[in-house]
Amino acid sequence: MSSSTVASGPWVKRAAELVIENRLFIGGEFSEGSDSFDRVSPRDGTVLTTVSAAGEADVDRAVMAARVAFDTGPWPRMKPRERARILQRWADLIERDRATLALLVSLEMGKPIRDSYGVDAPGVARTIRWYAELADKETGEIPDVGLDALALVTRQPAGVVGAVVPWNFPITLAAWKLAPALAVGCTAVLKPAEQSPLSALHLAALAAEAGLPEGVLNVINGDGAVAGRALGLHPGVDVLAFTGSTEVGRHFMRYSADSNLKRVWLELGGKSPNIVFPDAPDLDAAATAAAWAIFFNGGQMCTAGSRLLVHEAIADEFTDLVVAKAATWIPGDPLDTATTMGPLVDVDHRSSVMAHIDRGVADGARLRIGGGVVHEAGTATPFDDGAYLQATVLDHVDRTSALAQHEIFGPVLGVLTFRDADDAIAAARDTDYGLAAAIWTADLKTAHRVSAAIPAGTVWVNCYEEGDMTVPFGGVKMSGHGRDKSKHALEKYTDLKTTWINLE
Ligand code: NAP
Ligand code: MG
Numbered sequence: 001m002s003s004s005t006v007a008s009g010p011w012v013k014r015a016a017e018l019v020i021e022n023r024l025f026i027g028g029e030f031s032e033g034s035d036s037f038d039r040v041s042p043r044d045g046t047v048l049t050t051v052s053a054a055g056e057a058d059v060d061r062a063v064m065a066a067r068v069a070f071d072t073g074p075w076p077r078m079k080p081r082e083r084a085r086i087l088q089r090w091a092d093l094i095e096r097d098r099a100t101l102a103l104l105v106s107l108e109m110g111k112p113i114r115d116s117y118g119v120d121a122p123g124v125a126r127t128i129r130w131y132a133e134l135a136d137k138e139t140g141e142i143p144d145v146g147l148d149a150l151a152l153v154t155r156q157p158a159g160v161v162g163a164v165v166p167w168n169f170p171i172t173l174a175a176w177k178l179a180p181a182l183a184v185g186c187t188a189v190l191k192p193a194e195q196s197p198l199s200a201l202h203l204a205a206l207a208a209e210a211g212l213p214e215g216v217l218n219v220i221n222g223d224g225a226v227a228g229r230a231l232g233l234h235p236g237v238d239v240l241a242f243t244g245s246t247e248v249g250r251h252f253m254r255y256s257a258d259s260n261l262k263r264v265w266l267e268l269g270g271k272s273p274n275i276v277f278p279d280a281p282d283l284d285a286a287a288t289a290a291a292w293a294i295f296f297n298g299g300q301m302c303t304a305g306s307r308l309l310v311h312e313a314i315a316d317e318f319t320d321l322v323v324a325k326a327a328t329w330i331p332g333d334p335l336d337t338a339t340t341m342g343p344l345v346d347v348d349h350r351s352s353v354m355a356h357i358d359r360g361v362a363d364g365a366r367l368r369i370g371g372g373v374v375h376e377a378g379t380a381t382p383f384d385d386g387a388y389l390q391a392t393v394l395d396h397v398d399r400t401s402a403l404a405q406h407e408i409f410g411p412v413l414g415v416l417t418f419r420d421a422d423d424a425i426a427a428a429r430d431t432d433y434g435l436a437a438a439i440w441t442a443d444l445k446t447a448h449r450v451s452a453a454i455p456a457g458t459v460w461v462n463c464y465e466e467g468d469m470t471v472p473f474g475g476v477k478m479s480g481h482g483r484d485k486s487k488h489a490l491e492k493y494t495d496l497k498t499t500w501i502n503l504e
Helices: 010-017 056-071 080-096 098-109 113-134 170-183 198-210 224-233 246-258 283-299 315-326 347-362 421-429 444-453 487-493
Strands: 024-026 029-031 035-040 047-053 149-157 160-164 187-191 217-219 239-243 263-267 273-276 307-311 366-369 392-395 412-418 436-440 458-461 494-502
Touching (some): 010 098, 029 198, 047 198, 056 160, 056 187, 056 224, 080 170, 080 198, 098 113, 098 170, 170 198, 170 239, 187 224, 198 217, 224 246, 239 246, 283 412, 283 436, 307 315, 307 421, 315 392, 315 412, 347 366, 347 412, 412 421, 436 444, 444 458, 487 494
Parallel strands (some): 273 307, 307 412, 436 458
Antiparallel strands (some): 024 029, 035 047, 366 392
16 A cells, blocks of 8 residues: 555644543542553554543542532532633633644544544534533523412532543534533533543643633543443432433433433434435535535444435436545545545444445445445555545445444445335334434425424434534434533533422
């Protein structure tokens, strides 16, 4: 393989100069955990650092630090405006260290630097600012209960929040949980995915620098089955906010049932239908978006448009267009600013994605493009030991096949066809998931009717993956419940309290 494709630009130089924090962050300081693991970069297979891993005793230390900070510390007791000031300072520092955070994300999980720098890092600062601004904007209710009493309905911070997040947007998803939780006065213990602990640790260091009181935010890296489980079962945790797979989401419901019945919020997987009608305003734009919907972040998106449903009248023409777009998504070095698709998160995940492709072909789907690790001339990636995989499209996919039903979480698009709007609705609904969907049509009636008939947290019309901090994000069915982002996220981290004052 040619080494000329290896990026040698400023990001590679910066990466070589990075000082990487690899310990746990508990009670306002970094400390070693009882165990450790190597984080191997999917970029090139090199060990980035040996990371401390939390054992049960470390999880207990972290929860206790958060517990003390909540029960007796200043954070829940200070004026909301003062909390907001500290959170804004945290956002300032995240902006200052935007390049460092972006590099850590790109190195640990392989995301192209153009996205970690252009999307993830600024998005984290924006999220924290948005909730900081809300900190003193919420008000309670005083219902009219007659003249004999005064009833106050207020929102109290719910307590210690455990946040367990995946690796595909490591700091973004952490911020979606931490920002509203901290803004209302909760304290938190964050468990990042074992593939992406480093960017989370840098966030914690910046929080301390911003003046977040000790114990308000703690970060425990480590194995899900050890540290995640201990957090899920811990009696000192009041709320557990989880983003990840449906399978692990089930574990958290069980942990809650087996411990203190802590409130569990789940943001889980998806198998989102992207539905293209023949009257779509611009088929070329729809094809560009369909490819983007599955290849952005290497398809490692809970909202990936992994089921492309195309009207049979345009199926051949549209699939050809999408295949042509797929050919432009060429995996490359995440530290090269020209790269739009990096490696997958690790070689194990790549093997699992490839097994899905093989099974799809065995089940009768037709491989139109991709399907392999990247070695062919013209699509060479720079590193043999990375976790690169080609952008892949299969058509002739049966609705009931594994390829159409299982979340693959990789750059693998399955193309299915439909006859009419009712058939499209039936196909779209034929899934355990309900995270997102998209509809491409110029007809307002079709857009409304189809979107109303699809159980999903978000439906996009003539676009994909659009959003804003103002709108809620989350799913229904086995994609979970509860919403991140928007004012609604505050409800997850607060409890309604009634104070009834007798005036007789
Ligand atoms: P995952 O395997 O479910 O892991 C998520 C988190 O749970 C990680 O921190 C993981 O730690 C931890 N964990 C794993 N096993 C555990 C256990 N037995 N007990 C307690 N914690 C445990 O998911 P992932 O592979 O990191 O991420 C991909 C999944 O996330 C996909 O299903 C995707 O759809 C979903 N996702 C959903 C959304 C959404 O908002 N709906 C957004 C992004 C991703 P380890 O890393 O140590 O295993
Ligand atoms: Mg995992």
